[in-house]
Amino acid sequence: MPKTHHLTLPVDRDAIRALELGDLVFIDGEIVMTAGLPTHKRILEAMDGKRELPFPLDGAALFHLGSYSVDTPDGFEILYMNPTTSTRFNPVMPAIIRHFGLTLVCGKGGLDAASAEAMREVGCVYLSILGGGAALHSDAIRKVVDVGWTDLVSHYRMVKMQVEGLGPLTVEIDAHGHNGYDLRQQSARDRLPALLAEMNAARG
Amino acid sequence: MAISYEAVRDLTANLYEWSLKKIPEDAKRALETAIEIESNETARKVLSMMRNSAQRAEESDRFVCSDSGVPVYFVKVGTRVQFSGDVKRAISDGFAHLVETIQPPLLKHVTNPLTNERGHAGKDMPIVSWDMLDGADYIDVTCAPKALGSGRWAELKIMSFPTLQEIEEYVLDVVIRTAAQQCPPVTIGVGIGGTFDHCAKLAKMATIRPLGSINPVPELAAMEERLMTAIAKLGYGPMGTGGDTTALAVHVDYASGHGFTPVAVSFNCWISRRTRARLYDDGHVERVE
Numbered sequence: 216m217p218k219t220h221h222l223t224l225p226v227d228r229d230a231i232r233a234l235e236l237g238d239l240v241f242i243d244g245e246i247v248m249t250a251g252l253p254t255h256k257r258i259l260e261a262m263d264g265k266r267e268l269p270f271p272l273d274g275a276a277l278f279h280l281g282s283y284s285v286d287t288p289d290g291f292e293i294l295y296m297n298p299t300t301s302t303r304f305n306p307v308m309p310a311i312i313r314h315f316g317l318t319l320v321c322g323k324g325g326l327d328a329a330s331a332e333a334m335r336e337v338g339c340v341y342l343s344i345l346g347g348g349a350a351l352h353s354d355a356i357r358k359v360v361d362v363g364w365t366d367l368v369s370h371y372r373m374v375k376m377q378v379e380g381l382g383p384l385t386v387e388i389d390a391h392g393h394n395g396y397d398l399r400q401q402s403a404r405d406r407l408p409a410l411l412a413e414m415n416a417a418r419g
Numbered sequence: 420m421a422i423s424y425e426a427v428r429d430l431t432a433n434l435y436e437w438s439l440k441k442i443p444e445d446a447k448r449a450l451e452t453a454i455e456i457e458s459n460e461t462a463r464k465v466l467s468m469m470r471n472s473a474q475r476a477e478e479s480d481r482f483v484c485s486d487s488g489v490p491v492y493f494v495k496v497g498t499r500v501q502f503s504g505d506v507k508r509a510i511s512d513g514f515a516h517l518v519e520t521i522q523p524p525l526l527k528h529v530t531n532p533l534t535n536e537r538g539h540a541g542k543d544m545p546i547v548s549w550d551m552l553d554g555a556d557y558i559d560v561t562c563a564p565k566a567l568g569s570g571r572w573a574e575l576k577i578m579s580f581p582t583l584q585e586i587e588e589y590v591l592d593v594v595i596r597t598a599a600q601q602c603p604p605v606t607i608g609v610g611i612g613g614t615f616d617h618c619a620k621l622a623k624m625a626t627i628r629p630l631g632s633i634n635p636v637p638e639l640a641a642m643e644e645r646l647m648t649a650i651a652k653l654g655y656g657p658m659g660t661g662g663d664t665t666a667l668a669v670h671v672d673y674a675s676g677h678g679f680t681p682v683a684v685s686f687n688c689w690i691s692r693r694t695r696a697r698l699y700d701d702g703h704v705e706r707v708e
Contacts, residue, residue, distance in 0.1 A: 297485030
């Protein structure tokens with residue numbers, strides 16, 4: 216039976232390290248989101264001192280979510296949000312996870328072994344969030360805290376917001392180097408010869 | 420009687436908006452069936468969340484997915500139809516008007532591949548494919564906006580006189596290499612034969628064939644069953660987080676060709692995004708999907 220956790224951010228490393236593959240998580244608190252590769256490149260530039268971050272990312276929960284933000288007289292409003300595929304950011308994530316000591320990374324599709332190793336080192340987990348869940352995820356938004364890099368198209372901007380009850384998200388890479396995506400991929404490849412044999416038998 | 424510019428413009432824009440806010444009825448049924456037969460508890464939870472997400476979007480008039488894709492239409496023109504205005508311009512104008520008026524607004528997904536600049540318009544947008552329907556007094560329009568999450572995994576390989584075994588092995592190889600990143604449970608469309616372009620079209624059209632429909636070609640129905648059984652045992656599950664429900668369906672179509680045989684594999688994500696309607700010569704609209 217998978218366990219269910221309600222995490223209030225910021226969360227301490229012990230709570231992160233206690234999360235196991237397959238556990239369900241609901242999130243309250245501040246998260247940072249972007250769906251843009253150009254945004255990740257800007258983060259790398261900031262790490263090199265070539266650019267200012269719009270707000271600090273130390274210990275942040277970084278979500279690969281794209282959002283539609285509009286500037287209103289009362290500040291930014293987010294009309295909707297939904298995940299993008301995290302593996303697009305595989306080449307840059309290990310450095311970002313280590314540099315900022317991220318606590319959570321969330322998106323869909325997972326991250327590779329190099330990211331899982333960086334997550335193990337700093338005590339960070341990867342959470343899977345439903346794709347095609349825009350209405351449900353958007354209902355969890357409580358407050359837009361900050362919107363950075365507004366020169367970018369909306370879903371590339373870096374947005375900090377408060378959420379309540381965002382989830383359930385599933386733990387797919389834990390803080391001990393276990394990567395659910397890699398385990399399933401290995402298992403699928405291991406099963407393939409037997410499946411091909413079954414198909415040959417069925418074909419006659 | 421004749422089909423007007425305004426009728427085409429309004430219908431194609433409406434089809435786009437409808438496709439973003441409601442999943443097709445056959446997709447709802449397929450999800451319900453999957454929830455019943457899925458053996459993995461977490462996977463059942465993910466599938467239930469998908470059902471709830473679609474329901475919430477539909478009842479609150481919001482998008483199911485934030486990636487509203489790029490505009491893609493398939494138009495079949497009945498030979499007994501007359502037009503009183505421009506048709507291609509009507510589809511472009513309809514999309515441009517939708518971008519201005521739709522609530523909530525669309526993110527900028529139309530991308531210039533040479534510069535990676537993003538907007539709502541661009542060369543060859545909307546992407547429209549044309550066909551003819553002999554004897555029909557209507558145009559049949561399908562709208563299937565394509566998003567990044569599932570669009571990026573399609574693949575085509577040219578083989579030479581392949582066996583069915585080689586074709587099926589290739590399909591499984593493509594499925595495994597996607598590593599379930601295309602928001603499963605997916606509908607997998609497979610095209611076999613024809614030419615490079617025709618085969619890709621077959622695979623694409625197969626992804627939007629109604630779920631639950633039976634393939635009329637016995638050899639292909641059997642191939643679909645073999646592939647479905649094998650793919651369920653790969654273990655990826657909904658959102659790739661484990662389970663049996665990796666595909667809602669495998670749909671295969673074929674065309675005669677030469678000895679070079681293209682095989683194309685295309686994916687539609689779990690929301691099965693598509694709408695379809697007929698616009699008759701007398702101006703009335705019939706929703707099909």
